[in-house]
Amino acid sequence: xxxxxxxxxxxxxxxxxxxxxxxxxxxxxxxxxxxxxxxxxxxxxxxxxxxxxxxxxxxxxxxxxxxxxxxxxxxxxxxxxxxxxxxxxxxxxxxxxxxxxxxxxxxxxxxxxxxxxxxxxxxxxxxxxxxxxxxxxxxxxxxxxxxxxxxxxxxxxxxxxxxxxxxxxxxxxxxxxxxxxxxxxxxxxxxxxxxxxxxxxxxxxxxxxxxxxxxxxxxxxxxxxxxxxxxxxxxxxxxxxxxxxxxxxxxxxxxxxxxxxxxxxxxxxxxxxxxxxxxxxxxxxxxxxxxxxxxxxxxxxxxxxxxxxxxxxxxxxxxxxxxxxxxxxxxxxxxx
Numbered sequence: 451x452x453x454x455x456x457x458x459x460x461x462x463x464x465x466x467x468x469x470x471x472x473x474x475x476x477x478x479x480x481x482x483x484x485x486x487x488x489x490x491x492x493x494x495x496x497x498x499x500x501x502x503x504x505x506x507x508x509x510x511x512x513x514x515x516x517x518x519x520x521x522x523x524x525x526x527x528x529x530x531x532x533x534x535x536x537x538x539x540x541x542x543x544x545x546x547x548x549x550x551x552x553x554x555x556x557x558x559x560x561x562x563x564x565x566x567x568x569x570x571x572x573x574x575x576x577x578x579x580x581x582x583x584x585x586x587x588x589x590x591x592x593x594x595x596x597x598x599x600x601x602x603x604x605x606x607x608x609x610x611x612x613x614x615x616x617x618x619x620x621x622x623x624x625x626x627x628x629x630x631x632x633x634x635x636x637x638x639x640x641x642x643x644x645x646x647x648x649x650x651x652x653x654x655x656x657x658x659x660x661x662x663x664x665x666x667x668x669x670x671x672x673x674x675x676x677x678x679x680x681x682x683x684x685x686x687x688x689x690x691x692x693x694x695x696x697x698x699x700x701x702x703x704x705x706x707x708x709x710x711x712x713x714x715x716x717x718x719x720x721x722x723x724x725x726x727x728x729x730x731x732x733x734x735x736x737x738x739x740x741x742x743x744x745x746x747x748x749x750x751x752x753x754x755x756x757x758x759x760x761x762x763x764x765x766x767x768x769x770x771x772x773x774x775x776x777x778x779x780x781x782x783x784x785x786x
């Protein structure tokens with residue numbers, strides 16, 4: 451059980467036998483505050499739809515927990531309440547298992563943002579999360595394929611430019627992903643008009659409505675050109691509802707993220723790579739191979755569309771590990 455002083459609202463009557471606040475239906479005021487904050491993120495910040503959905507779930511859990519603690523307004527929340535909720539995230543409680551460090555960090559970010567917004571908009575006199583810091587997730591090294599593995603994967607997607615429409619599309623899609631570093635959502639969201647094969651560039655539509663112009667490599671240009679010339683017209687006449695989408699499905703509609711992932715997984719299975727390939731694998735490989743080749747991390751940041759270079763720098767850890775491995779196995783005095 452947590453005692454609450456300094457503005458906290460938790461007491462013995464509002465906690466479960468395990469010492470955590472039992473969840474309850476949030477008040478109309480709490481729900482209204484969350485709704486206003488999410489509207490702000492959508493309109494003013496142009497947050498991506500998936501991020502908004504995650505924030506909505508996180509804040510629904512937070513406000514239900516506050517309601518269980520007897521808190522009906524954000525103005526009544528004190529620092530002790532926030533600290534107690536963070537303990538629930540770390541240790542579990544109120545019918546929920548402990549969250550991973552990454553999920554807990556995202557939830558803390560959503561809660562802090564809500565309280566900052568409430569203080570700024572006059573919904574609360576102060577921000578009780580001012581001194582709260584999210585847990586730092588462990589830095590996970592992205593999975594990257596070697597260059598020979600990428601070549602096996604691409605070859606497994608389609609036998610060449612004279613393949614049937616679907617095999618030609620699959621090869622073009624995977625060459626495009628590796629040749630541009632695009633997210634799968636960016637690839638399936640690309641339109642034919644976004645592509646400039648003569649200039650070997652494409653406009654990608656990234657998170658938060660941001661766009662960026664990136665080069666398209668020679669192999670990808672040739673694969674996409676073959677697909678546009680032979681395969682896409684054959685697919686588009688089947689229903690014609692794909693409009694201007696670059697990559698079409700077997701019925702002529704725009705290819706979905708799920709279908710793109712299936713294409714990648716099947717190619718990985720045929721290449722003998724199995725479960726080691728995920729939707730972001732080609733993007734990770736794109737970044738790692740650029741850095742291995744001497745590219746500046748800030749150039750890679752621009753190509754990937756990262757808002758902060760800190761996000762991109764995780765790829766430098768991969769290359770440092772690779773350097774250590776090569777050094778250890780090749781230098782005559784590396785091991786003493």
